[in-house]
Amino acid sequence: MAVAMRVFREKGYHAASMQEIAHAVGMQKGSLYYYISSKQELLFKIFEEAIGSMARTLEEIYAGPGSPREKLRQAIAAHVHAISQRLDMLTIFLRETKVLSPTQEEIIDIHRLRYERLLQRLVSEGMKAGELRRMDSKLVTYALLGMTNWIYRWYNPSGRFTPDEIADIFAELVFNGLAEREE
Amino acid sequence: MAVAMRVFREKGYHAASMQEIAHAVGMQKGSLYYYISSKQELLFKIFEEAIGSMARTLEEIYAGPGSPREKLRQAIAAHVHAISQRLDMLTIFLRETKVLSPTQEEIIDIHRLRYERLLQRLVSEGMKAGELRRMDSKLVTYALLGMTNWIYRWYNPSGRFTPDEIADIFAELVFNGLAEREE
Numbered sequence: 001m002a003v004a005m006r007v008f009r010e011k012g013y014h015a016a017s018m019q020e021i022a023h024a025v026g027m028q029k030g031s032l033y034y035y036i037s038s039k040q041e042l043l044f045k046i047f048e049e050a051i052g053s054m055a056r057t058l059e060e061i062y063a064g065p066g067s068p069r070e071k072l073r074q075a076i077a078a079h080v081h082a083i084s085q086r087l088d089m090l091t092i093f094l095r096e097t098k099v100l101s102p103t104q105e106e107i108i109d110i111h112r113l114r115y116e117r118l119l120q121r122l123v124s125e126g127m128k129a130g131e132l133r134r135m136d137s138k139l140v141t142y143a144l145l146g147m148t149n150w151i152y153r154w155y156n157p158s159g160r161f162t163p164d165e166i167a168d169i170f171a172e173l174v175f176n177g178l179a180e181r182e183e
Numbered sequence: 184m185a186v187a188m189r190v191f192r193e194k195g196y197h198a199a200s201m202q203e204i205a206h207a208v209g210m211q212k213g214s215l216y217y218y219i220s221s222k223q224e225l226l227f228k229i230f231e232e233a234i235g236s237m238a239r240t241l242e243e244i245y246a247g248p249g250s251p252r253e254k255l256r257q258a259i260a261a262h263v264h265a266i267s268q269r270l271d272m273l274t275i276f277l278r279e280t281k282v283l284s285p286t287q288e289e290i291i292d293i294h295r296l297r298y299e300r301l302l303q304r305l306v307s308e309g310m311k312a313g314e315l316r317r318m319d320s321k322l323v324t325y326a327l328l329g330m331t332n333w334i335y336r337w338y339n340p341s342g343r344f345t346p347d348e349i350a351d352i353f354a355e356l357v358f359n360g361l362a363e364r365e366e
């Protein structure tokens with residue numbers, strides 16, 4: 001799936017062939033079809049694995065120990081890690097439209113909404129617990145998703161920042177803000 | 184250009200024809216070619232107008248009155264407005280790759296970098312002036328760009344929030360953070 005993502009990103013989904021993916025992965029085309037029935041199914045499985053694993057991680061964080069604020073910090077870190085490991089995937093996800101079947105699209109959408117709602121619930125619970133200031137939890141969630149998802153546009157694996165450092169700085173910005181406070 | 188953006192977003196750049204754009208704008212195809220030489224030139228002009236006008240606005244804010252922090256607040260508001268007015272444009276910009284000529288792509292990139300660097304300079308100057316806390320100004324800039332650009336994914340012009348309200352809440356989040364402070 002990682003190889004297919006790279007091929008899809010480099011050539012574009014439509015231009016990429018199963019032949020090329022098989023070649024890149026060191027398989028015969030026939031053998032590849034043993035595992036996967038079509039290019040569309042491959043793309044669907046890539047999306048589903050990515051969003052599904054992100055949702056499972058978030059659910060574990062949500063069910064785990066810690067205050068809502070600590071969990072939100074963990075969630076930001078997990079999201080930054082997930083995106084920085086799946087730059088190709090998010091590029092393809094945002095670029096390709098109407099390539100999945102309506103049913104496949106619906107399944108991806110369900111996972112995505114589950115993820116977004118759980119993140120919003122973490123934000124809301126932090127507010128109810130008095131750890132976070134009361135602001136619109138939906139807009140705050142979109143802001144969090146925006147700053148973390150946008151990583152796919154600029155992150156360089158051999159660049160100046162590790163995912164951990166990015167997550168720390170983003171969490172610091174989100175929790176404590178940019179303004180210098182008067183003593 | 185607004186009509187072309189809508190057609191490009193709905194049909195995809197490759198599938199859309201100059202015939203359809205001419206029809207949507209209420210022109211003969213021949214008359215459209217009087218104004219524009221090709222579909223590629225049309226897309227280039229759309230991107231250039233958008234990023235160019237955003238850069239000019241940011242330059243005016245930068246050169247105008249106010250402290251760096253006040254200017255940064257204005258910049259966030261201007262960016263939110265620009266994106267919420269150009270949802271189609273950003274969708275196409277992120278979706279279509281390798282459709283512009285290398286020269287056209289270079290020009291768009293120069294504008295984009297000019298914009299990003301000026302925003303980063305505003306952040307840095309706020310830090311130097313002691314109004315903003317010292318954090319990595321590049322990562323802060325990417326966070327700002329991410330949360331504001333991501334608007335194209337969720338903003339609904341007939342939804343609950345106006346661009347002004349989104350800008351106010353995002354600026355509040357960026358400057359003062361989400362954490363409840365102990366008295």
